[in-house]
Amino acid sequence: MQNPATAHSISDFAELPATASHGPLRIEYRWVNEATGNAPIAVFLHEGLGSIEMWRDWPQALCERLGMRGLVYSRPGYGLSTPRAHDVKWPVDFMTAQARDILPALLDALNISMQERKRMWVIGHSDGGSITLLYAAMHPGALAGAVVIAPHVFVEDISVESITQTKQLYETTDLRSKLSRYHADVDSAFYGWNDIWLNPAFMEWNIAGELNAIKQPLLAVQGHDDNYGTMAQIDTIAERVPHAQLVKLDACGHSPHRDAPDALNEAIAAFVSRQR
Template structure:
């Protein structure tokens, strides 16, 4: 069976120049549903241990249903993108940097201009959901809408406890070998995510105040059985963004696109249809 982390034929790479916030980066990306060449773009932002390969076929299926073209990419440190040097720790505001610096630079590198960005949707899961919220807050006039799936807007005990348990599994079971199928440098991906979430300084991280700047249509989705966050996350989004629509899914954990794909896709399709 082919290793997804080394299956490069379907992926392309964008070179991002060095800036004050990061060195030169090579970003793995892929277009899905390319037949919809003139349709709005949906940008998919993966979870804290995710990559292009870990999305599997969900972005393609969703884009076909929405009639959109999808851009899927692996953030630095993940998949086949530039790995994190093992002595580098992500800063507490690493998600803000992804929304402020990395995603705009990738859009520039792919010649996605202002008019296309105004029609663009960002769809993020977990850490990627938080990045989607931050991008929407930072670019209130350059986006058609945002969808945040199991996002984090502050740190809860349940998140830290589950992430600590995941570290134990990574170091004592076959979890590392399983994740290695999706990342060229699996330790770069795992410890970049795990170390910052378990850093005591990260307990003070929150993006609640930033949410009020979001003006675009916003859908926030959470599963009732999520072991990485409670309904307080999207309830807080609803309080700070009154126009946001909240969807709470039964029999669903932290990954609705895997746990309850039909219910998730129905909710997203209905929400997007209302904005057109």
């Protein structure tokens, strides 16, 4: 695969103005399944080391299954979006800022109306799942429903242990080279994610109390073999959001869209069809 600096000819870019929480940002985005015209939009939020390219063809396949258009974007620091300055550390509430400021600003920049947002589904994986939960809690009138895949609600020891191991792999194996295929500034992407998750202050991060505000339909999916989190994550969601539906997948790790795509797509399609 080519370096992302030259490979993403079909990506577009949105310019977001500076706010109190961030400077000017250039966000890489891509539409999928555009032929569906006025169909509802599914917005995809990637994992902590993800980007547009790391989703591969899953958003396309799911949107075709759902009859939706898809909006896929690389969060700041990832893919071809504005990189994180190497002397900047993500704050403990970085996911809150993504849900409160970045995603709404991107939707504004793309002229996605409030009527379209009311029909919009937000689908997030891992850190992107946490941001999705926060977005649903903060903007209850600006989505039709949400799907969270291997989300984090609080920090578990298994997460810290796996992220510590990933740092060792990044610094001692070819993992850095592999990830560089997906990010213009791979160290920006990796250490932005790794440093905050291994920051002792982040051990107290917990968004369970904010989930009570979620009113729209919510599906939470977790694999039994996830090495970045346990079922306690989505069980906590069910405690806080009684109308949430849970799906627990066998023989599936942290990335159900890669480990069990057929089962995941079936679960999402069945859930969304019940809400229409």
